[in-house]
Amino acid sequence: MSRPLRVAVVGAGPAGIYASDLLIKSGQEVSIDLYERMPTPFGLIRYGVAPDHPRIKGIVKSLHNVMEKPEIRFLGNINVGVDVTVEELQRYYDAVVFSTGATGDRVLDIPGADLEGVHGAGEFVGFYDGNPNFSRDWDLSAEQVAVIGVGNVGLDISRVLAKTADELHVTEIPDNVYENLRASAAREVHIFGRRGPAQAKFTPLELKELDYSDTIEVTVDPEDIDYDEASETARRESKSQDLVCQTLEHYAIRDPKGAPHTLQIHFFESPVEILGEDGKVTGLKTERTELDGNGGVTRTGKFTVWPVQAVYRAVGYRSDAVEGVPFDDKRAVIPNDGGHVLDEDGAAVPGLYTTGWIKRGPVGLIGNTKSDAKETTGMLLEDYNGGKLAEPESTDPAEVLAFLEGKGLAVTTWEGWHRLDAAERALGEAEGRERKKIVEWDEMVSHAGPQDK
Structure with a gap:
């Protein structure tokens, strides 16, 4: 019985979302978990664009449409390499794509x-x-x-x-x-x-x-x-x-x-x-x-x-290294051949890929990440269809959530983002603005994370 290609994308900014979208549009049946260190999605768009740039922030609308697709599950407030190791992730996915951007x-x-x-x-x-x-x-x-x-x-x-x-x-x-x-x-x-x-x-x-x-x-x-x-x-x-x-x-x-x-x-x-x-x-x-x-x-x-x-x-x-993933400290990127993560000997690390600024450095406009993602996802799909990716221990999406819950992580979700989004809009509306951003980490998690039943 066939099953969807299981992919973990680490980094829910434009690069990670574009890569997820291309995987969905490829025609390959896929199931994607989009991991993010912050409690919220959108990365650079939320935390790297000046607040008086509504035109650029409008990109959020197109990214939002991608995130609504049923093939994608958002898992926020998880620091991959710290809260969860890369090796642990590989137990549940055919491939892991790193799109962690650059904030330093x-x-x-x-x-x-x-x-x-x-x-x-x-x-x-x-x-x-x-x-x-x-x-x-x-x-x-x-x-x-x-x-x-x-x-x-x-x-x-x-x-x-x-x-x-x-x-x-x-x-x-x-x-x-x-x-x-x-x-x-x-x-x-x-x-x-x-x-x-x-x-x-x-x-x-x-x-x-x-x-x-x-x-x-x-x-x-x-x-x-x-x-x-x-x-x-x-x-x-x-x-x-x-x-x-x-x-x-x-x-x-x-x-x-x-x-x-x-x-x-x-x-x-x-x-x-x-x-x-x-x-x-x-x-x-x-x-x-x-x-x-x-x-x-x-x-x-x-x-x-x-x-x-x-x-x-x-x-x-400057990008930061992810624990457990090769890193070129001088160039501040993950070593790669255009998509595959490479080890210190220049060999591809099975099942690991990279895209966006962590792949090529912090150059170009947001739209440039689309061509980046196309190159990376093309390599990933070719490897999968060529039988080059190892079978994960578990392909059940529910087991991932049980694993994360067992770690005691307060995972934020896409449904939680909608709650946080509504709370920020309500704060803004009270002052005649479209939105007022919530800053405190715990307050964001209280809206976007697990809810008391």
């Missing part, structure tokens, strides 16, 4: 990076998105702030720093975030990139959105608008990059609108040292660079000290 911050290797007032972008995102793993309070006493990195995350944190608390109160931010932002002293936010406009990693719409607030004056120094041959080629070959350059050129030449907060984007400034006194940030030292003709830059030996009291490094996220 890459290191900025310059003097002064350990001063008080230097923050990782991921830490600040975790704060304002109400991630219970991060601080509930944030020191926003700096009037002048530096953000290092010219990507969308740098734009997000710069915009949140420059906006007023009342502008953000219409979003889903929890009370502690609102109260912290109300006390913010930030008046100048400076974004630094070591190369030029044609090498910026912004997307056009996110760059334009900076200017939507009446409280923010977005500026670019006309001296920073410069292109070499490689830069011109990049513009011609990418409509998106050309639009970014056009927007930056517009910011450089327009008349000021008189907004109270300044957000200045600097190009050709390479951070070389964070300055401080008494252990606290007092400035950022940068070295001027210039294009080398090939899209890269060379140093000029000209230095500038920018008076700032806080520095945010938006130089990339």
